Amino acid sequence: MAEIVASLSEERIAYLEGLVSQARTAAAIFTQYTQEDVDRIVKPMVLAGLEQAQYLARLAIEETRLGVVEDKALKNMVATEFVYNYVKDKRTVGTIREFPERGVVEVAEPIGVIFSLTPITNPTSTVLFKCIMAIKTRNAVIFSPHPSAGHCCYEAVRIMHEAAVKHGAPEGVFTCLESQTLQDNAYLMRHKDVGLIDATGGPGMVKAAYSSGKPALGVGPGNTPVYLEKTADLNMAVVDIITSKTFDNGTICASEQTVVIDDEIYDSVLQKFSDLGAHICNEKETELLGRTVIDPKTGYMQPLAVGQKATDIARMVGLSVKPNTKLLIAPIQGVGREYPLSVEKLFPVLAVYRAKSVNEALTVCVDVNHAGGIGHTAVVFSRNDEIIQKFSELMNAGRIIVNSPGSIGALGGVYNDMVPTFSFGCGTGGGNSTTDNVNVYNYLNIKRVARRTQAHMWFRVPNQIYFNMNAVENLRQFPSRSTVIITNPAMEQIGHVDTVRRHIPPETLVHVSVIPDAEPEVKVVMQGVEALNFYKADQIIALGGGSVIDAAKIMKLKYESPEADLEELAAPFLDLRKRVVQYPTEKVTKARLIAISTTSGTGSEVTPFAVLTNKQQGRKVTLADYSLSPDVAIVDPQFVMSMPKGLTADTGVDCLTHALEAGVSIFASPYTDSNAMQAIRMVFKFLPIAYEHPQDEEARTMMHNAACIAAIAFSNASVGVNHALAHAFGARFGVAHGRANALMLPHVIAFNAGVPTKFMPSPNQRGYIAHKKYAMVADLLGLGGKTIEEKVKNLEAATERLLDRLAIPRSIAELGISKEEFERAMPELVKIAFDDPSWRSNPRMPLLSELAELFWSAYRGRSLPTVAKASQPQTAEEWSCV
Amino acid sequence: MTSNGEWLEIDGERVVQGLQAAREALASAHSDVVLDFSAVRRIDPNALRTMEKLAGLADGKAVKVVLRGVNVDIYKVLKLVKLTSRFSFLA
Incomplete structure (x- = not known):
């Protein structure tokens, strides 16, 4: 910053500080305005812009010598009317969105002072657009127009400012730098009171904005690939491409640059272009064109060609074309420095490529996309949804325009329902922070007001619990063809297994699987699963303490869902409902699990937990899921009397x-x-x-x-x-x-x-x-x-x-x-x-x-603490915690 | 502290005039000047500029300008232009 300050005179710094101070004051005053106040200002601004659309277009043409006056006027109208249509009912003050089911409300906070760079190609329309966005969002803007478009921008700012202030906006809400320098821009980009840089301009300026350390909205350069696929409506496609590429003499950075055409339709497409006023260059003309309109040293387009008519470019190059030629079409055989016309050309010169296959076509589109146009715009003409999907996945572009003109399509609101804009976010590929069609929400700090929500809770218990002495008799009511009893040696020795067997319906085939009386190991579980498979069990009775019941739960899981990965299912989680790993719901077979506990402690007969020991790895894992809960619990004290x-x-x-x-x-x-x-x-x-x-x-x-x-x-x-x-x-x-x-x-x-x-x-x-x-x-x-x-x-x-x-x-x-x-x-x-x-x-x-x-x-160890003697009635407050 | 100072009510419809009157009062003041903003709903850039000047004048005379009854929207405006530290505030 010190270097920048040193490069500016005291007077200049005072001038720049004055602009910032004015904007800061206006932005501060603006914070008091309501949505209604703001909306009252926006509408007359839009009307003023519409009224002056042609005047500003003429000024822009006179000053920049780029583009077409009719198209510039149209752009000014889109920048006002279409943008207004989009923003008029949008809430941008106070609460702007509510999500009652989530308890979340979004509240708008203005940015304050925005430093805005505007381009030479779309000077006045960009100013009109940004002024409307700024008022709608209660921000103040300091404009820095392209040096070759200063006057027309100044006029656009003046018209907007007058309309805004007349209808209640704070004075100084818009200002415009006069005869600015790079040092001015650098100073303002780093000014502590500037909240955001909105840089719509050349790559250098966008890079400068991002390098300043300030939050910035920058717009990257484009190089729009177009895939004209054989199923497309060719008449529509050709007209759309001509409309788009000749719009304002191709100055919109979203306009088509290289059209990749399927071999089958290539000749007829070129014929259609020709019929509608395009000149198809031969090999020599293409070479000449490339050498003239593209700087051979840099590989970028020549500024002199930008925004010029096709006939003027032809004259510049020395081509002989018909007087009403709209577009120069140059066939190319590849993409890269050896094919100069494969780069961005903001003038009515269009490269075309003949592709022998879909794969080749898509490959060339990727190449064009990556030859200076990452993140910007891509266009596809096709009736094949699979092609459109594949194209969309392959292109790195903030806007994929389908069956419509690239430039006007990307602007939004005319050929599609995208947000109208004059600033195309190009995402990280273009060195930008957003892929949005920059809009009012990019001019706001959006605050999320999140109210405390109470999570839904649950209370789950097994379907059936039978308790008290001799509850085991209830086993009779569970029909089974084949039952496997999982138990431990002690249960057999003291006769509990026989007790259980007596109550199983007589027609049931019963097998007893005795496992060690220890926390279950993987090996033991898998042996149990083998038994379940061998006997084709439809019922499992776990008779024992926690270890036996846990083993039976895991056996059932692996029996019903052999693919279940126990290690994966034991993955840690914080909230049962949000866990990453889900237990299997599809089951190969199904067996009823009846748990009969023989200890009075773990409660495993009703819990959704099971502990598994992996001796090889020397560790235990806990499985937890309600699907592990036994189907039936029998809580019969006869099994714990001893x-x-x-x-x-x-x-x-x-x-x-x-x-x-x-x-x-x-x-x-x-x-x-x-x-x-x-x-x-x-x-x-x-x-x-x-x-x-x-x-x-x-x-x-x-x-x-x-x-x-x-x-x-x-x-x-x-x-x-x-x-x-x-x-x-x-x-x-x-x-x-x-x-x-x-x-x-x-x-x-x-x-x-x-x-x-x-x-x-x-x-x-x-x-x-x-x-x-x-x-x-x-x-x-x-x-x-x-x-x-x-x-x-x-x-x-x-x-x-x-x-x-x-x-x-x-x-x-x-x-x-x-x-x-x-x-x-x-x-x-x-x-x-x-x-x-x-x-x-x-x-x-x-x-x-x-x-x-x-x-x-x-x-x-413990030592007995003193016991308070008095017994007092409980107070309401003490109970209120329940 | 403030009870001995001069007390001026600012008319919500004529904020700039009220502040100008305060400037005049401040010119001859030897103690704090209390400006009652209770009736002011909103301020505009002119009012803000006048307040900046008022703060400068008070600094020069080493007296305090106390703002009473400033609503929070206006307080935020003063905060954004970094003027809050140059006034005292009374609820």
Whole structure:
């Protein structure tokens, strides 16, 4: 910038600063205007432009010596009338668009001061167009016309400014640089108060605009390829091409440059061109033409030829043509520097190419497109939709014009329903930021006002759940030709398999597949699938704990959908509804899955989860999808009456952890809360009894039901950081899942009840409520406490008392794990816990350091906190979180 | 602070004249001048220019011009032309 300033005189800088100041003031004042104010100004401006269309066209021709006065007048009319027709009902102030179903509203913010460069080829029409856009969007514009079109542009700006100000626009809304220099442009392009550069001009100016560091709308150069395919309406095509290429003597950069014609129609097309006033050059004339109108040094068109009539160009070259010749047509044999006429020619000279095949035709079109016209415009004449589609895919052009003239077609609004414009965005291929037909929306900052939306939630449970003692009898009602029972050795030994068999309809062929009592491995699953295939099973009964039921879920998945890729299906996801990998819906076969749980903890009989171990890779993957949920769950306590004490304790605490984590989950809902809270109440009441009196049928029944109810809650609300910690710790030190959960639980309650270091994004909750939910649990359990803090403390204490009663170790250290060993394991524990998806529904986002601290807290162990004595009635506020 | 200063109400229909009167008042003022903009809905470029001059004059005299009751649309205009820092604002 310093160099630019140094190159300008003080007077010149003062002049430029004056222009910016004036525009800035006008733009600021303009922000107070309403849509109605703006629309009141636009219409008389348009009328003024229409009134002066011919006058401005004459001025442009006199000054630039380019083009055709009639066409320039037409352009001025399109720039006013057609653009008005497009913008008149558009909202450009305040709220401009609403999407009520998405809760999103778009609000317009003006840009402020726009610095606008206008070209020599379309000087006044571009000014008229930009003035209307600027007023419609409440922006001020400083114009910098092409040096050879200064006067006509100045007049166009004056006419627009007068009309605008007369009808209420702020003074100074449009200004025009007089006798500007490149330094002036450079200064203004970098001015801090200029918000946007709108550069419609030559490549150098567009590049300068983009190089300034300011947001810019630049228009790249064109080199429009045309494919005239054999199925096209040839009469229409030839007239359209002549109309377009001769319009304003070819000065519109979207006009046709090279027409690639199918061999079969080539001769007749050229004849038609000739009949309608085109001169077809022979080889020598083509060579002469190329040498004269294209600069051999640069390969670009000669400025002297731009916007000249065909007859004048012929004279310039020394060709003998008829006096009424409209167009010079030059056959070329290729594209590139050795074929000079294959580049952009903003005058009525058109190259043609004879293509022997569709492939050759399209290849040449690609070559033309890439010979200086990337991103601009391409034209195809064809009745074959496949050809049109292929052409559209191949051409890199912001506008693909079909069966209509390139130049007038690209302007929009005449031959098609594209947005009318005088500024063609050419996308990144043309070094531009947009491929749009530049329009009012490019002159606005569009603000998106997004209201908070509440995501749809769900509550899904298996179709049928049979519970209480002897619920297994319900197996009789499920007809089956071939049933495979998946179970583990213990179930066979203690006679549970026989119990189940007794209740299967007698006509059913039953096979028992015994798998190891461990988390299922891929190998075990595939063996099970083989059995299902061998027996052509139409029913699978999973009899066992979580591992067996999980195995059966995965066997069913692979049996029904053999192509399912388990590794891929285990891909991580954040939101079940938006997950990348979808579970198969097409099934080769179909089998009913009945899950009979023999432990009271995992609740796998109703959950959509299954854990799979890959021993070869040494890792576990969790599969999650509602299609994994069993079709029928049987929650019969007769299968848990003989559960050992330790297993009763561990699985019972697992159930409590499920319920507590579902209760505070960010996906908790009143539906899941009702299940979670009920399960918690049942666990606190019946788990100690089931532990101390294993034969107590009521306690066993209630705990078996509690596990299922808690699983229903966490199937819909998910779990939390407790599970992430337990998974990592349990796997590393070989500690049972329930016990690992138990070791973490009091510490996690305290962690979640505190003020989070990092909040978890949770659109369905209003504020942080985990501590309130814990307090609610304390109230449900009648633990007392006056404040939320006291109630949380009492819940922690009650949990610890429960764990003590169940003889759960108070610390990880008590398991015999040395501090050194634990310390060595810590980095890996933290890494695995952080990678675990469980915590993503936790109310508090755990930092890595916090995960480590939680592990260490569990290592050091718990000590009973003080219990608040007073029992206070619940307040409305405390309950309001539900 | 402002209670001792001169208090002028700006007529919403004659903003420039009101501001010119304020300039005259400012010329003889020794303490803050409070301009009540409560009745002003919108300002135009002339008003804005006059306000710029007013701010310059106040700077020269080392007194404060306090604008009262400026609606937020006008406040945004002043913000865009970087004039807000040169006035004090009273709700």
